[in-house]
Structure formats: structure tokens, C-alpha cells
Amino acid sequence: MLASPDKVATMAFDWGSIKWFVTPSLIPGAGSTLGEVIVNPGQGHARHNHPGSEEIIYVISGEAMQMVDDGEPFLIREGDTVHIPAGAYHSTYNSTWRPLRLIVTYTPGGEEKALEGAPDLHLHEPGGVPRWLQART
Secondary structure (H helix, E strand, O other), rough: OOOOOOOOOOEOOOOOOEEEEEEOOOOOOOOEEEEEEEEOOOOOEEEEOOOOOOEOOOOOOOOOEEEEEEOOOOOEEEEOOEEEOOOEEEEEEEEOOOOOEEEEEOOOOOOHHHHHHHOOOOOEOOOOOOOHHHHHH
């Protein structure tokens, strides 16, 4: 099955957006999840974990500070890959002015379902475009 960006929904949050291309709920028989994550400048994913799945993060572009298993945060940038064991707490923060683009996988798939309950989730149907407003300080 082919999944292209204009054919899948966009999950938009205050911090950025996600497009899931492969998930067990989208593709019958799929055992893993794969998607593109965009973290907006000055934003990030707060400390969290995935008890039932390991996660792999591949940096397409940009850079951020990554924490894994409550260890010391370290810099990730274009071309880097991070493995996060199942259950390990982790966070990603983009402290730069450029968007951070990531490919993310969960094995086994299904952990993406937890995001459906996020209070800041705005779901955009395929072809829809999310908009972010700059906060005034």
C-alpha cells in the first residue's frame, strides 16, 4: 500500500505535527508504526514513555536536545538515529529557529493511539493544512 502525505490525516498539536503513514489501524497486518514528526521552533515533546514499544527516531533535518532513559540530554541533528527502549522515558526539544523533521517508528506499532487523547490535538483530514499562531510575549 502506498501512503503519501496528502493521503493521510495530520495530527496537529501546540508543539508541531505528525503524519502517520503506517500503523496497525491504517494497514491491515502492519506490525509497526512509521510517521513523520515536525517539531516547531522552541517546542518539544515533554518527558514520556511507551511501555509496550521501542521507538526509533531518525533526524531528517534540524537539531534538538534529546533525553533518553532520564539520562543527560544530548544534541541530535540531521542524519542521527536514536533508539529508545520500550518503557524508557524520553523527551525531544527543538531550541532552534528552524523546524525539526523526524521519522519515527514504534515496534510493535500502536503506541500512536495514545496521542488521540491529547488535549491539544487538532485532527486535519487528508489534504488539510494546520496553522499555528505565534504566541505574543
